[in-house]
Amino acid sequence: MLCQKQQQQFRCIALNASALLLYSHKNKPLPVEHSVLGGFSNDYSLAQQQRRNLYTSKFRMAPTSEENKSKPIGLVAIDETRRFMTDCFLKSKTSPENSKAMADLLAEADYRGHFSHGMNRLEMYINDLHKNSTDGMCQPEILNETPATAWVDGKNGLGAVVGNFCMDIAIKKAKQVGVGVVAAKRSNHYGIAGWYTMRAMKEGLIGLSGTNTSPLMTPSRSLEPALGTNPISFAAPANNGDSFVLDMATTAVAVGKIEIQRRKGEKIPLGWAYDEQGNMTTDANLAFTSGCLAPLGGNELTSGYKGYGLGAMVEILCGILSGSLYSNKVRKWTHVGSDAEADLGQFFIAIDPNCFAPGFTDRQTDMNNILRNLKPVDPSKPVLVAGDPEREHMEKVDKEGGVRYTPNQIKTCEELAKRLNIPPLKFNS
Amino acid sequence: MLCQKQQQQFRCIALNASALLLYSHKNKPLPVEHSVLGGFSNDYSLAQQQRRNLYTSKFRMAPTSEENKSKPIGLVAIDETRRFMTDCFLKSKTSPENSKAMADLLAEADYRGHFSHGMNRLEMYINDLHKNSTDGMCQPEILNETPATAWVDGKNGLGAVVGNFCMDIAIKKAKQVGVGVVAAKRSNHYGIAGWYTMRAMKEGLIGLSGTNTSPLMTPSRSLEPALGTNPISFAAPANNGDSFVLDMATTAVAVGKIEIQRRKGEKIPLGWAYDEQGNMTTDANLAFTSGCLAPLGGNELTSGYKGYGLGAMVEILCGILSGSLYSNKVRKWTHVGSDAEADLGQFFIAIDPNCFAPGFTDRQTDMNNILRNLKPVDPSKPVLVAGDPEREHMEKVDKEGGVRYTPNQIKTCEELAKRLNIPPLKFNS
Numbered sequence: 001m002l003c004q005k006q007q008q009q010f011r012c013i014a015l016n017a018s019a020l021l022l023y024s025h026k027n028k029p030l031p032v033e034h035s036v037l038g039g040f041s042n043d044y045s046l047a048q049q050q051r052r053n054l055y056t057s058k059f060r061m062a063p064t065s066e067e068n069k070s071k072p073i074g075l076v077a078i079d080e081t082r083r084f085m086t087d088c089f090l091k092s093k094t095s096p097e098n099s100k101a102m103a104d105l106l107a108e109a110d111y112r113g114h115f116s117h118g119m120n121r122l123e124m125y126i127n128d129l130h131k132n133s134t135d136g137m138c139q140p141e142i143l144n145e146t147p148a149t150a151w152v153d154g155k156n157g158l159g160a161v162v163g164n165f166c167m168d169i170a171i172k173k174a175k176q177v178g179v180g181v182v183a184a185k186r187s188n189h190y191g192i193a194g195w196y197t198m199r200a201m202k203e204g205l206i207g208l209s210g211t212n213t214s215p216l217m218t219p220s221r222s223l224e225p226a227l228g229t230n231p232i233s234f235a236a237p238a239n240n241g242d243s244f245v246l247d248m249a250t251t252a253v254a255v256g257k258i259e260i261q262r263r264k265g266e267k268i269p270l271g272w273a274y275d276e277q278g279n280m281t282t283d284a285n286l287a288f289t290s291g292c293l294a295p296l297g298g299n300e301l302t303s304g305y306k307g308y309g310l311g312a313m314v315e316i317l318c319g320i321l322s323g324s325l326y327s328n329k330v331r332k333w334t335h336v337g338s339d340a341e342a343d344l345g346q347f348f349i350a351i352d353p354n355c356f357a358p359g360f361t362d363r364q365t366d367m368n369n370i371l372r373n374l375k376p377v378d379p380s381k382p383v384l385v386a387g388d389p390e391r392e393h394m395e396k397v398d399k400e401g402g403v404r405y406t407p408n409q410i411k412t413c414e415e416l417a418k419r420l421n422i423p424p425l426k427f428n429s
Numbered sequence: 430m431l432c433q434k435q436q437q438q439f440r441c442i443a444l445n446a447s448a449l450l451l452y453s454h455k456n457k458p459l460p461v462e463h464s465v466l467g468g469f470s471n472d473y474s475l476a477q478q479q480r481r482n483l484y485t486s487k488f489r490m491a492p493t494s495e496e497n498k499s500k501p502i503g504l505v506a507i508d509e510t511r512r513f514m515t516d517c518f519l520k521s522k523t524s525p526e527n528s529k530a531m532a533d534l535l536a537e538a539d540y541r542g543h544f545s546h547g548m549n550r551l552e553m554y555i556n557d558l559h560k561n562s563t564d565g566m567c568q569p570e571i572l573n574e575t576p577a578t579a580w581v582d583g584k585n586g587l588g589a590v591v592g593n594f595c596m597d598i599a600i601k602k603a604k605q606v607g608v609g610v611v612a613a614k615r616s617n618h619y620g621i622a623g624w625y626t627m628r629a630m631k632e633g634l635i636g637l638s639g640t641n642t643s644p645l646m647t648p649s650r651s652l653e654p655a656l657g658t659n660p661i662s663f664a665a666p667a668n669n670g671d672s673f674v675l676d677m678a679t680t681a682v683a684v685g686k687i688e689i690q691r692r693k694g695e696k697i698p699l700g701w702a703y704d705e706q707g708n709m710t711t712d713a714n715l716a717f718t719s720g721c722l723a724p725l726g727g728n729e730l731t732s733g734y735k736g737y738g739l740g741a742m743v744e745i746l747c748g749i750l751s752g753s754l755y756s757n758k759v760r761k762w763t764h765v766g767s768d769a770e771a772d773l774g775q776f777f778i779a780i781d782p783n784c785f786a787p788g789f790t791d792r793q794t795d796m797n798n799i800l801r802n803l804k805p806v807d808p809s810k811p812v813l814v815a816g817d818p819e820r821e822h823m824e825k826v827d828k829e830g831g832v833r834y835t836p837n838q839i840k841t842c843e844e845l846a847k848r849l850n851i852p853p854l855k856f857n858s
Contacts, residue, residue: 147577147606149780149785219812221806221812221813222803222804222806223805236749244745246742248735252731269731271700278806297725297727298726302698303682307726309815310739312673312796317635319792319796320793321785322785323788329799351578353750355578356573356750357751364749367744370655370757374655376651383649384734386738
């Protein structure tokens with residue numbers, strides 16, 4: 001099993017800028033819990049400097065000692081997290097089925113340790129529903145279909161509703177003809193991309209999915225952003241519950257990682273972001289002001305054009321294929337107060353490995369073990385496989401009996417409970 | 430149109446380590462022409478330092494002034510390149526059809542400016558055929574098939590033979606049911622991955638392909654390589670001959686880029702490779718000795734674990750899915766003298782955009798134009814779309830009437846002509 005330090009160092013996958021949207025609605029700086037999430041470094045020495053106290057706590061999202069003094073922290077069972085969020089959606093023009101879909105998605109993110117994509121986003125979704133910029137009641141619709149493909153109109157439904165609908169079609173087709181490819185237009189933020197690929201994986205299939213997002217990535221040589229963080233997820237099953245679950249933005253880092261450096265007055269590494277003149281910068285303030293994230297790979301010298309190419313590939317499979325908005329036509333992440341629909345594009349692919357060489361999961365298990373048993377540079381930090389840190393987090397949650405939220409998150413939940421007249425979040429301890 | 434400098438700066442896509450194999454057979458240092466290819470930097474200032482004279486020549490592969498003095502350079506028509514290579518294969522236990530397939534593949538690489546993957550590799554393939562480590566006569570075979578998938582045994586055939594066979598099946602299935610997914614085992618080096626995705630693109634489809642290769646990429650935290658440069662290509666059609674063609678290794682750079690820095694006694698940027706102790710190094714000698722390439726993204730701080738994840742994804746779609754060799758079971762690039770078959774795995778996907786939102790190529794054209802017209806940091810260096818540098822190179826070849834090879838390459842061809850008793854390479858000028 002991986003130690004706490006090890007899992008923490010490997011868990012910045014799929015932290016994209018969308019969590020920031022929540023706070024752009026409020027037009028105020030990112031709260032501490034978001035900064036912690038976005039700022040989680042995979043380099044242990046830097047991470048130590050960033051937030052030493054975090055590494056001594058049991059949970060990644062555990063509050064700082066200062067926060068601990070101000071308010072005792074409660075442990076919330078995942079079922080209760082799910083119950084609370086379901087109640088919130090039910091009181092927000094959302095059907096029971098759709099409420100459950102969203103609560104399941106967001107609770108899973110918290111369970112896996114991707115707090116930026118879990119309860120942290122609840123208020124944003126609720127606000128969008130109340131101002132009718134998302135339709136909580138609707139069901140997506142298939143516009144065109146072949147034995148192996150489907151084109152879907154998300155009808156501005158909630159992300160999980162559209163996403164589950166699409167991946168379930170892909171799964172069904174993969175089971176029938178070996179592969180299913182589905183593209184959806186008129187969707188909304190769909191949470192962790194891994195939710196959908198794991199949905200396929202749980203059926204013994206390979207899952208692949210991605211979404212376009214608000215423009216934040218600045219293509220190589222450009223002064224302005226033109227693509228989103230455009231995450232891609234790929235999941236493959238192995239034996240005995242083992243698996244490979246990649247879930248990553250195609251930008252070098254999330255905006256939140258820059259924000260935490262800024263708040264601490266520290267520099268950012270070269271390769272994360274550009275200043276407003278288009279130079280790669282180590283100044284967190286300049287990087288945050290520009291809103292210009294570098295693609296994976298950083299500058300051209302270290303092959304940032306490849307990350308740019310990958311982000312564009314995701315954009316093509318999402319926006320161009322589905323007919324949704326694309327590139328810099330997607331609304332900006334600073335769309336405070338806007339009630340226009342997001343019209344995001346997403347793609348979902350399921351492949352049945354049984355149509356190929358028999359013994360897929362045996363080989364996947366073997367490859368995972370080869371990778372995990374490689375001689376590490378530092379014996380205390382073994383080589384990991386995508387999805388290992390999340391597995392470790394879930395084991396901890398199971399052992400502890402729940403998830404610890406920050407005081408800020410708990411306060412938001414209290415306010416939501418009052419506002420929506422639902423039972424407040426209950427704590428185990 | 431793009432200027433020469435612009436196209437040169439953007440053309441390090443898909444330069445993987447396999448060209449190095451050619452020279453590992455000979456157990457001697459990389460020759461100049463390979464170093465030039467591998468060492469092509471995307472950072473103009475560094476590239477200028479590396480090989481200033483290259484930027485003043487008309488072709489990327491033009492020799493240094495020193496080489497020019499030693500031997501006049503000839504221009505070779507692409508048709509003659511193709512004729513010469515076909516003749517070489519015909520004299521090397523290869524059927525006429527298979528000879529043509531390989532010549533077409535390699536000539537296309539030179540035409541597009543990816544000289545590392547063109548004639549540069551001819552001798553390696555010829556040697557492999559003569560020592561029977563590759564079967565030049567055989568045809569691949571479908572082992573299992575559904576309306577949308579196929580599992581193929583490449584039967585140790587030549588890369589282009591297996592690759593064309595597989596992508597043609599994927600194309601046929603995509604036209605019938607919207608998508609085709611094909612995985613091949615027992616294949617060999619298949620040249621530029623873009624050859625196969627463009628094959629789909631020319632049929633109006635989206636193409637996606639990748640291959641595993643000899644272990645050179647060192648996973649985050651590992652002391653030893655365990656994945657190949659594992660390139661991935663994605664091609665999508667636009668209007669009037671425009672397109673998007675991504676073709677990239679999932680490592681930060683090719684081995685050749687390190688080799689050229691080493692030969693010049695210059696440092697490499699942090700993020701390209703590790704030394705033997707597993708530290709990211711700027712010492713080109715240490716990097717070359719270790720043979721440990723960094724994944725795209727470099728170290729963990731700049732998200733190298735994402736490049737590692739992408740390389741593993743390609744490995745799963747190739748080796749794990751097809752049942753070929755995988756991870757560090759693939760033979761090393763230092764397999765001098767080995768006559769064991771490579772047993773590489775490859776995947777091929779074709780998707781028919783007509784099954785989704787109508788007007789795909791209109792939107793792709795629009796997106797390409799959005800990207801190309803973004804305000805650039807440097808007005809003399811416009812933002813590019815994947816495939817732009819290659820298009821520019823092909824226009825130059827058409828205008829000039831052929832390709833210029835280096836003296837070393839020409840010498841190799843002369844030797845091959847004598848050895849195989851075929852008409853030597855003819856020059857236009």
